[in-house]
Every structure is written in structure tokens, then in C-alpha cells.
Amino acid sequence: MRLFITIIILVSVPSYGDFSDNLRVSLDGSARLNKNIAADNTSRIYALGLDTHKVFSSTYGDVGYMVGQLYLTKLSNQTPFSSLFNSPDDKQFVIREAHLNYTAGPQWLPNIRLGHFTLPFGLEGSIDTNGRLLDYYHGKNLGTKLDWGLGFNKVLSQVEYEFSYTMGGKNEPKTVDSSYVFSGRIGSLSHYDFIIGLSFLDAKIDNIQRKRFAIDWQYYWQTWGFLGEIAFGKDDKLQKEWQEEKYSLLELNKTSINEQLKLYGQYIFTDREGESKNQQLINIGVSYQLDAKLELSLSSRQQLNTPESGKKQNLVRLQLRYRY
Amino acid sequence: MKIILILTLLLFSLQDAHADAYCSLRDPVAQIQQLYPQKTTQLSIVKTVDSSTRKLVKLALPSNDLHFSELGQHTLYVAMKNTETLGYVHVRAEQSKWGLVEIIWALDKDLKIKDFTFQRCRSPQKKLLDNEYFKNVFIGKSYTELKTLLSSDGITANNILLDKAKDAPELASVVLRCALKTLLITDILWGEELKKFNP
Numbered sequence: 001m002r003l004f005i006t007i008i009i010l011v012s013v014p015s016y017g018d019f020s021d022n023l024r025v026s027l028d029g030s031a032r033l034n035k036n037i038a039a040d041n042t043s044r045i046y047a048l049g050l051d052t053h054k055v056f057s058s059t060y061g062d063v064g065y066m067v068g069q070l071y072l073t074k075l076s077n078q079t080p081f082s083s084l085f086n087s088p089d090d091k092q093f094v095i096r097e098a099h100l101n102y103t104a105g106p107q108w109l110p111n112i113r114l115g116h117f118t119l120p121f122g123l124e125g126s127i128d129t130n131g132r133l134l135d136y137y138h139g140k141n142l143g144t145k146l147d148w149g150l151g152f153n154k155v156l157s158q159v160e161y162e163f164s165y166t167m168g169g170k171n172e173p174k175t176v177d178s179s180y181v182f183s184g185r186i187g188s189l190s191h192y193d194f195i196i197g198l199s200f201l202d203a204k205i206d207n208i209q210r211k212r213f214a215i216d217w218q219y220y221w222q223t224w225g226f227l228g229e230i231a232f233g234k235d236d237k238l239q240k241e242w243q244e245e246k247y248s249l250l251e252l253n254k255t256s257i258n259e260q261l262k263l264y265g266q267y268i269f270t271d272r273e274g275e276s277k278n279q280q281l282i283n284i285g286v287s288y289q290l291d292a293k294l295e296l297s298l299s300s301r302q303q304l305n306t307p308e309s310g311k312k313q314n315l316v317r318l319q320l321r322y323r324y
Numbered sequence: 325m326k327i328i329l330i331l332t333l334l335l336f337s338l339q340d341a342h343a344d345a346y347c348s349l350r351d352p353v354a355q356i357q358q359l360y361p362q363k364t365t366q367l368s369i370v371k372t373v374d375s376s377t378r379k380l381v382k383l384a385l386p387s388n389d390l391h392f393s394e395l396g397q398h399t400l401y402v403a404m405k406n407t408e409t410l411g412y413v414h415v416r417a418e419q420s421k422w423g424l425v426e427i428i429w430a431l432d433k434d435l436k437i438k439d440f441t442f443q444r445c446r447s448p449q450k451k452l453l454d455n456e457y458f459k460n461v462f463i464g465k466s467y468t469e470l471k472t473l474l475s476s477d478g479i480t481a482n483n484i485l486l487d488k489a490k491d492a493p494e495l496a497s498v499v500l501r502c503a504l505k506t507l508l509i510t511d512i513l514w515g516e517e518l519k520k521f522n523p
Contacts, residue, residue, distance in 0.1 A: 022370040024397045061365030061404055062352070103353050104365065111353075155351035191350045191426075191443050222422045222446050257421055259393065292392040 022055040028071070030131060030321040034078070037314040043088070044076040047131065049096075051323070063104045064111070069096035069130065083206075084171050095171060096130050096146065101153070113151035113164070116173070119144070120151065120162035120185040121199040122216045122229045123249070133285055133299040133319055134264065141231065141247055142212065143205035147181055148173035161186040168205045179204050185216075193220045201233070209236035227251040235272075243273040260289045280304040281313065295321045348399055349415055349428065350443065359430040359439050360403040360410045367402040371513040384508055387478035388501060391419050400514045402521055403430075409521040411438055414510055418502040422447040425498050429506045433522040435515070437462045437470070437503060449492035453499065461488050462499075467507035473500055 032045040049071030056063045074091040075081055081088055099115025118124060124136040124145065138145040149166025161184070168179025180203065187197025194217070201212040212233035219226045231247040246269075253264035266283040285299035297319045303312035349355045356366050378390050394417060401413040412431040417424040426444040431437060440459065442450055452458075461484075462470065475482040481489070481497045489496035510518075 022368050022399075024370065055368040055370065055399070057367055060407065061367045155354040157354070160351070189350075193446060220446055222448075255423055257423055258391070258419055259424055289392070292395050 019054070022057065024053040026051045027324045028069075028131060028321070029323075030319055032133075032317060032319040035316045037316065038311045039079070041077065041079060043078040045078060046074040046076070047071045047094075049073075049094075061104065064100060064102040066100045067097045069098065070094075071096060110152040110154040110161075113153060113162075114149075116146055116148045116171075117151060117164070118146050119166070119181060119183045119201070120153070120164055121183045121201050121212070122185070122197070122214045122231065123218070123227060125162065125185045125199065126187070126190045126195070126197070126218075131321065133287070133297045133317055135283075136229065136249065137268070142181075142183075142201055143203060143208060143210060144168075144170040144181075146170070149181070155189065158188070159186060160189055168203060170205070177204075177207055179206075181205065187216070194218070199231075207237075210234075223255045223257060225251070225253040225255070227253070245273065246271045262287045275308070277305060277307060279307065293323050295319075295323075297321070349401070349413070352399075352401055352413075355428060355443070356401055356403050356413050358441065359413060359428065360405075362405050363403040363410055364406055365404050366413070367404060368399050369402065369514060369517060370397050370399050372397050373509060373513065377509060377512060380512055381505060381508060385474075385478060385501075385504055388505070390505070391417060391424065393417060393424070398509075398513075400510060400518075402518075409433060412510065412514075412518065414506055415443060416502050416506045416509070418498050418505070420447060420498045421494065425495070425502065427499065427502050427506075429503065431507070431510065433518075434466070435507060435511055435518075436464055436466045437507075439463060440499075440503070445495075447492075447495050449495040452490050452492040453495055458488050458496070461485055462503055467504060467511065470500065470503055470507065474504070 028051045029048045034043045034045070049069060052068040054066045056065065071094045072091065073094045075085055075089055077088050079088050081090070084094055085092055095116055097117055099113050099117045102112040105111065119138060119142060121138065121142060122136060124138040127136065129135055147166035148169060149164055151162055151164030153162035154160065163184035166181045167173065167175045168181050169176050181201065182203065183199070183201040185197050185199040188195050196217045199214040199216065201210060203210045210233060212231050214229055214231035216229040217227065228251065229249045234242045234244045236242050248269045249266060251264055251266045253262065255262050264285050268281040268283070269278060271278040280303065282302045282304060283299060285297065287295055287297040289295050299317050301313055301315040303314065306312055352366055356363055373390065373395050378395065381388060381390055403410040403413055411433060413428060414431065415426055415428050417426045423446055424444065425442070425447065428441050428443050429437065430439040440462065442454060473481055473485045479497065479501070481500045485496055485500060486493050
């Protein structure tokens, strides 16, 4: 049935003139090689999909827009693998962003977002990392990066905000074991050189209750950027057993003047109550945009301190991405 | 088999797919309001800047080129007060020694500069130019009139503009090149369609 609906939609797109107005479509393919030196494992992830953006308009102006990102993703010897997959060599259709944002309300009314979107929290809420090696660890810290639900957002003269209620089903538009996510971020305008934001999250995902507060900032000086996120909160993995958690990320990045070359270094600190040692990680990454379509990225993650398991994380990743 | 079928359909459904353009308004509703305070809504018109557009820019403005991020699909916004057209808004990026400078241009219905504001500019010279004294050189001017402010090298601004730019000559030249490309590309790609908003 789902296949049938997909076919009907795809076939109808080129012939449906109004829908193709103000429609942007990119074919997006990537191949990622992961060398997990600590686990002595090499894996690959291939993704091919469509990235679409459509503005809906009437004769009286724009009504809103839609973002749709559907990817066929194939794993090869990937361990550990995301909960979206069933085995280290599985392949699945993965929906990244897929939402409508209604923007035609009166001045006082927020825009209304409906669908599958990035949780409005911290740095990830204002920096798009989908399909990139660069990451701000939403999934690891909050339980998921994207979720299905409803959000309210607006850009005012001095601040912008987004608040959402989502179902906690992650890739599926449903609640699982009473899952839910309340999250929100309010911050200064995201196109300025200095951006500061405050976020909160109250969620139950995968039977883990999470509460978080965070402050994030971005400061850009010429071609340099200094970014950070500090979050405090607690997790309840068992009933009534709250464990406090502190998390911070600092990033220094540098972009070439033609924006083709980007370098970044991240320091990540995580301290969880009940664990004898904190976790300190360093990420170093570089990406080079060969032209408007082709991008090559390389990143390395190293754990600074030895964890209880005795094995420090040591991961090198290489990605080639082509957008047409 | 199912996957192959779907992917084949995905590929055939692509007609004019292009890489994403970098620069666009971060929030059209709020940012157009700054340039047209009386606007009630905006209408988007998306067009593709491709290699033929690039050639036309190079022909009209020798020594200039479009940054790779400037190729792809771009949006021109029609600022409206109910059904009345107030003017147009377009964002373009220009390379500078401080990275890309993104400028939001407000154009009147005759494609003359009405106003502009920096969306992203990480130059310390920005505060020297973000004022009416400098902007007034641009306001009310068409592509042909602004082109007279370009020096013979086709890249830098001449003394008429630099006299107004105080200690920010490099950024003044960036703003001028961005203005010229904005007016030129708007006319090339959207000119015909915009006639219906200015009968």
C-alpha cells in the first residue's frame, strides 16, 4: 500500500504544474567509510535520496513551505547500528526532515510546524547537520534527533523561538510505551554574528525519562567560529531512579574565504551520576566542497580518558557526498 | 525489486534538480517586514541560476564571476500589502576576504535599489557602511546608473563611492558588485514574470 502511494505521488509530481512551482529537488547520494580502530571494525554507510523544499503560495502570497527528505540507506558491517535498522547489513528507507510549516498567520500568531523535524534544542536546533559528519549529538543526548509532532515557531524583531510537542516514536509517527517529547529553544536571531539560546527538554523515549536545560552560543569573527553548548539534566532509566547528567561541547571552526574548505575541532565532556569516570572526547573534522555538487569530508574522534570498559573510542570517518 | 522500482521512479521524477543555493532569507516573514514595514504578505518566485546565467553575468560584468554557491535555485520575494505590490526582495552573496557577505536587497517595481541590509557580514568594516550616508549612494539607482560607480578594472568601486565609504573601501566594492549582480540577475531571470506585478 505504501509503495502504491509513493508511486502515485512520484508519478503525479512532474505532471502537476502547480506543485512543481517553487519546488526545489536535489538528488543526494553519499558513501561513508567508518574505521573503528578501537573495535578493529571497518563499516560503510550508503545513502541515496531526495531532498525537497516546496513553497506553497496562493494569489494572496505565501502560505507556508514543506521540507521532505527521503533516503534509502544501506549499512555494511555497521556495529553498533541505529535502532532504525535491524542488522549490521540492513537497508531501510529513512525519513530525515519531513514537515510543513504554516507561515501565513497574522503577526501575533506563531508559525505552525507539523511533521518530522529536528528537536528545537541547543546548537543542533539552528545548525543543519543532516547527512554530514559534523554532529552536535542530539540523538545521543536527547534520545533522538528528529521526531514526529507539532511545533510553534516565530522570528520576532529581537528573538526567535520554537517549541514543540512530539510523540517520541523517532522515525515512526506514533507513541511507544507512552513516549512523548516537550522541547523548546528561545534565542537571539540566528543570522547574527553572536547568537545565544536557552533550551529545555522533558521527554520519555525508549522508556527513559529525560529532563534537560541548556545554554548554547555561536560567535563568528571573520572566518572563525566559536560555538558551545552546556546542558544539565537528569535521566530516569529505572522507575524513580533519577541520575544527574552534565554535558558540554565546545567547537572552534575555520572556513576559507571562498567557503570551500571548513575545519573544526570539538571538545565534548559528559559526566553521568553513577559512573565512576566522566567521558572526554575530541572530534576533528575537515570538509572540502570541490564544486557546488561534490563534497569530501574527513573526521576523527578520539576519547581522551580511559572508560570503565578499558577501550577508548577511536574512530576515523571519510565521506563523499554528491548533490544534483 | 521494490527498492529498484522506487529508486527508478525517484530518478525519473527529477526534472530540473540542482544543488541547493546557500543564500536565502533566514526568515522571509520577519526580514521582509524590516524592509517593507507596511507589507502584509510576500509571494515567492523560485528560478534557477545556471551556467547560461553565469555566462551572461560574465559578459555584462567582465572580471566578475558567480560564486559556486550562487548557482542553483534562488528565490525572489514580492512584498505585498494585501493585493498591492510594494516591491521585491532578493538576497545575494558576494565573496570577500571575510568569507561570504550576504546582503538583502529591496528593489522597487522599476528594479531600482530601494534599500539594503546585511544578513551576514563578518567584516569589521560593516559598521562603517551600515548607515544612510553610504546607502543613499545606492538608493534610487538602476543597474546602468550603479555601473558608473565601477572603476575600469571592473572589480573595485571608483572614487565617487569610495569617498562615501570612509575606511571601508574593500567592503564598499563588495556591496557594489553584489548590487550589480542582484539587479542584473533579477532582470535576466525574473524580469519577464515581474511585469505582471507592475502593469
